[in-house]
Amino acid sequence: MKGWFDDPYKQQLLEQRIAPSHGAKKRKPAEQTDAMLRNNRLATSENNRRNRSFSSCPFNEVACNKDSNGSYKQQPSRSKESDSNSSCDIQMYFKPFQENLQRDSTSPVTPNHEEESWSFSSIENDEHQLVTRKIDEDHERQQTSLVVAELINEIQQYKQCMKEKDNKISQLETYLSRSKDFIRQLILESETKKRIESKKWLDEQSMRLGRLMLTRQGTGIKEYWEPGSCFRETERRLEALRERMEVLDAEFIENGDNENSNSSSCRFIGQENEAILARRRSILLEEEKQLLLERRTLENERLSMMQELRRQREESASRFSNFIVLSHQYLLVKLVGKGGFSEVFKAFDLNEFRWVACKIHQLNHYWTEEQKSNYIRHTTREYEIHKTLEHPRVVKLYDVFEIDENSFCTVLEYCDGSDLDTYLKAKGSLEENEAKLIICQVLSGLLYLNNQPKKIIHYDLKPANILFKDGKVRIADFGLCKVIDAVGDRNETTELTSQGAGTYWYLPPECFASDDDVPQICPKVDIWSVGVILYQMLYGKKPFGHGLSQQQLVQQGLVHGCPLVFPDHPNISEQGKNFIRRCLTCRVDLRLDVHQAAFHEYLRS
Template identity: 50%
Template sequence: MSDSGGILSSVSLDRRRLLEARMSAPLLAGGGNSEPGFGSLPAKDASNGSTAVRENGLLVKTTAPPPASDEEVEDSVGSFSSASNDSITTEKGGVRSAEQGKGDSRKRKRGKNTKLEQFFKRQGSQKLSGKDLTIENLKRENEEMKRQLEDSVEAAKKASEEAQSLAGRWRKALNECLRSAETHERAGREREFELKCERLGRIGVRRTGTTLQEGWEDGREAREVESSLSQIKLEKEEIERQQKELNKQLRKSAAEGSMPPPPSRGKGKFVQTTAYLLEQTEALRIRLSVLRKEESEWVEKKDSLESQKALLIREMRRQRDEKASPFNNMPVLHDRYQLTKLLGRGGFSEVYKAYDLEELEWVALKVHQLHVYWSEEKKNNYIRHATREYEIHKTLDHPRVVKLMDVFEIDKNSFCTVLEYCRGSDLDEYLKIHKVLSERESRNVISQVFSGLSYLNQQENKIIHYDLKPGNILLSDGQVKITDFGLSKVMGDNDDTAHGMELTSQGAGTYWYLPPECFEIGPAPPRISSKVDVWSAGVILYQMLYGRKPFGNEQSQERILRESTILRESLEFPLKPSVPADAKAFIKRCLTRDQRDRPDINQILEDPYLRKAQASSRSVGNNQSSS
């Protein structure tokens, strides 16, 4: 076989050698000076893979290039075949024509392209496989995170349910504790009430002819006091009779002008001498003085019992109202407020002491009830009245005003307002206990009251309380708070203090504390201003200092209205107890009958009497801070 045939055989048998031949292309294309024939391959050293070629007549050993990959071999074969298609001989010794070479070249190119496509497809598949792997990993991580999140949510939900369950158990336990404590306290109050009734008395039923009437029956201590006072009265009457008799005898003895007989030394009737009569007179005087002192003590005890009696009657009514209340079973209202003790009842509302189960603090709940037998008009009027009270009260925030905290509906016939709870009592109960307050304490209380009234007067639309009285002034550790804005009036934009506003609800209020203008009857409704509250405060100060009201003290509201007491009675100050002159002068200014001459809130705050109270408070504060 010729050399060309050997080359072709080599191409067909060892495709890598073709690539090596291509790498040695300059030698293959060399002239007749080269030893190897045209197209022959360089000699290859089988031992180390090196190739020997001649260069300038010398045999040079070169290092073979690294083996090519299959793709590079295919590339080289195609290029080599295309470049030498005119000179390649077939196995039969013939040379292919140029056309046949071009056809083979196109086939090889197509094969090459197909393999390249397969190569890139494999590379793309590998890249896609890598992306798919990344996506799968992300999916797995996402699923894992989702599972962990679901586990966390489930754990949180379970923890929340456990916390809610625990909170529910604690809340239930707190409810039971509050109810149990209140039940125990109610039993204690009832026992204490019965003991007081034994001491002080109770309301009983008496038969008068064919009718039964309720009347007060005195208790043990009350009967004892009355018995002692009656006995002292009888003894005083006897002493006074004896004194008159002795005085008569002394006058007779003095008229006769006789000397007293000598003392008798033997048996016989005792002769009353002038000296003896004088001794008896002095003894009776001393005994009468002792009886008067005892009588004063018993009267003081009677006054104390009367104060206790007033509180007992108040507690009796409270317990009666509590037992008759639809909320006597201590329910939880609004799923939040645990009712306990009824604090009081007035008009169509009840005030309960309650515990806020969310804020964990005591509050006062004022429950407004509409009676089912009321007409729709009356219901609407009451709702309008209560709504006005709420609208006024909800905007107020001052240390001297009870704070309104919430409002909610109970059912279609009742709703509730939640108020700040004040420990202690109201001024009315405080006066029933103490009867009369010192001037200093009274001045301090009324100064705080005017501080609250000043705040009401500073609102954009001035507020007139209109129902200021001891029952609407709460006392808690010496701190005063004004409450109950049910009758309050809001002055309009066009109303001022000088001209006031029309009183459209004449007849409402507590008559002992209302000024004369509220009782005036004329063709037009009377006009009022904040001076109404100034008058009321003056009445309250008078009552604290003297233990009685200045007008209509023993009268009922019906009698005050019928007899026009407030319009007719004049202001008088009792001799006892002794009250400073500046306090009396302040009361006179507050109780000026003509409202045109009466000071308003701003003017009364500048009064020297109140400024004295403020200076005293500052002095006490400075002393406490320095100590």
């Protein structure tokens, strides 16, 4: 029992029990650890036992108890050795308190049991709160640990899932890259084989149809066609047929002389010979018709051959002919057309896996910076207009990108068919119903352009800019298109700042102003072009200046208008002729507008 009061907590407890009776301020135990709380409970029970032994005699080794009368009486102290040691320790501990009490009062100390009970209950409440708080904190800590563990587990799962997806994406990218390389290799092999076969076909056809030769004429070089064996054979047969026709005509004349004789038998023989000669003539005419048809077929084949021959020459001269991949996406396969400052290639889109048309614009090295700037501004304007258009009758624009400082590329929808110009050269003329069907589709596209918030004038509508894809019409080449900034009436006009551009056979008179004023044009410019194209499809020739050059058109004044004449053959309906007249009216105010032409009864019948 010697070290019982060495515990600071027990000393604090005794101070709380005794000090209130002498006016000392109560103290509440500070927060302790779990081990000290357990020691507190044991110390409390021990103090209660010991306090009962010395509460009535704090200054002696005796204990105080109340008797039956309510007064205190002394009892002898315990004589055991252990108790004597404890008593000495207690006296030494309470010595300062004894001196204070003797100075204040000589009356015996009366213990305050109410304050003692309050002190113990407060301690128990604080201990209970601490324990409860500890339990709550442990529970909350445990729940937090579980939540954190779950989150860590989910994060690990997400990381594993993302890792698997990254591996899958990497694997798919590898497959995609291999697929692109495989497709590119297949296209290269196929197109290389086609190029070889095309050259072989040209060599074979050159013996049969002829070849394109070059000859020097003055200071320039001129092309001329040297006929092949088939052409020579057809011409020989036609020449022989014409000789036979001349002989037959001579026999007709001789037979006519015999009919004029007075002999009845001669007249009878003359009538028989006339019938025979007429039959022979009809046979010769049939043979001539067949030969002319064969020669027309040969002419079409020769035309196709010449186009392919020029295409191969231009393709060989192009710096983009060696299956170049532009922008890591577009594999150039075949040159399909060439203009003044541009080349159009058939290409394969390795990202979208589709065929496209790449129009490569090249600036002339000899141009000044101002000319280059004007050309770039012009093509940029074309791109800005074209990229907003989305219609089944308008060629789509997919992409625009720069190749180098002197060239850039626009990626367009690829049309696998020919253009209307090539189609007309092969067929000559079309049936009226077929021509109406084509014009209806063209007007559908023009109606879409005219219904834009700012109306668009194509201005360069001609058979070469009308393409076919899956048998359907597509309007192409918006390089000369005009935009009307005004909004309102159907007949808004805009200034023609690029006078002299375009294809003269398909432009109306208002585009060729003779004075110094800037011409004013409206969407009815395209309706004039529609009338010219419909006339050309029906009759196989242009209505104005057919066979003349653009310079001759200007010199002869045909661009300012001339009478419209309809040939007798083929037979076209009066409704169709009236529609063409309304489209080719020189006065703009009397000409059909886009809406009137698109919904005209001739096309809707």
